[in-house]
Amino acid sequence: MPDVSGTSLAQPSIETRASWVVAFLAVAIMSVSYGAPLVAVVALKPIAADLGSARSVPSLAYSLAWLGTAVGGLIMGRVAERIGVRWTAGFGALMIGLGLVVATGGSPWRLCLGYGLLVGLLGNGGINAPLYIYVSHWFDRRRGTALALISSGQYVAGAIWPSIFELGVAELGWRRTMVAFGLFAAAVVLPLALLLRRPPASSAPAPTGGAERSSGAVLGWPPGLVLGLLAVASFCCCLPMAMPQGHLVALCSDLGIPAAQGAAMLSLLLATAFVSRQLWGWISDRIGGLRTVLAASFCQASALTALAFTQDETGLFIVSAIFGFGFSGIIPAYVLAIRDLFPAAEAAWRIPILLLCSGSGMAAGGWLAGIIYDHFGYYAPALATGIGFNLLNLALIGTLVARQRRATLRPALA
Secondary structure: OOOOOOOOOOOOOOOOOOHHHHHHHHHHHHHHOOOOOHHHEEEEEHHHHHOOOOOOOHHHHHHHHHHHHHHHHHHHHHHHHHOOOHHHHHHHHHHHHHHHHHHHOHHHHOOOOOOOOHHHHHHHHHHHHHHHHHHHOOOOHHHHHHHHHHHHHHHHEEEHHHHHHHHHHHOOHHHHHHHHHHHHHHHHHHHHHOOOOOOOOOOOOOOOOOOOOOOEOOOOOHHHHHHHHHHHHHHHHHHHHHHHHHHHHHHHHOOEEEEEHHHHHHHHHHHHHHHHHHHHHHHEEEEEHHHHHHHHHHHHHHHHHHHHHOOOOOHHHHHHHHHHHHHHOHHEEEEEEHHHOOOHHHHHHHHHHHHHHHHHHHHHHHHHHHHHHHHHHOHHHHHHHHHHHHHHHHHHHHHHHHHHHHHHHHHHOO
């Protein structure tokens, strides 16, 4: 079986104990920074009621946080390669704190400004993509496992924070909860970011899995076409991915299920994602990034379909866990696919482009679900739309997997 990890077993590994130390530091940073968008998810109905707006307004703020993170990563990824990730992540921590304070200003535009510009573009934008790139430079043998680990920080946040935010909103109100968490995030993430140091020098082995660098082709196609298909596919799978994460608590409330139970479902969904993401990382180190995306996306589509037909509390808990298992393997597998198919020197701009499109999908999904809900008054049409985008993703990734298989078999048949 061909080696799809992108590293020959004969080469000395760059992995050391320090590699895992920085990976766990990245997990700790993301587990706090990704709590910021979840305040708007848990408090979606109180925010909408307090501001006298439709649900699409706090949904838009949540979506702008994701879009800002994606766009900011495109810029901050290159900045971090020049000045060091500790400075972009530390700056991001301060911006998250400031953004949550601004978001409590009492008007829809302040809410969107705080989340989109400060929490997203300048905050998590300086943390998310730079940390993906940074950690990928510390690993060669177990890169898929490491990427799955650090991306799990988002799901650690989801497992921990929603229930705490639910209590905070009930006791203190959504504004005080936002401000308190903003101060906490800045105080914790900033010192952790300062512990990050420059990655080791790497021999940067040539990519495998179908990349023909002598001819400039990837999977037999122009590199830009392959990256474009990956980017579109990532948008199409992340749009439905965001719908349950952004609206599960509100969906439960509409079905007569207490908000505390909805927050518990969200925590279960993201806790399951954290645990299963480690399994997906192990799988991706063995079958490669593209095949892992295909398998995980199929699981996500199946769970989203089940969610559209589930109305009772027990069923929603079960489907939430299944959905968490499915979608958790997708994003780190995309990053691994970029590292499999393209040279390491191009990671600083190819990975942020991919994350820009996936983050845009997350942004569009949360906002679109709110818009469709406001139009129809229930969530089934939004979930059906998400399923359609997921099927398109499966078609695109399936095409690339077929090309990769053909490119891998061609030398063996020669």
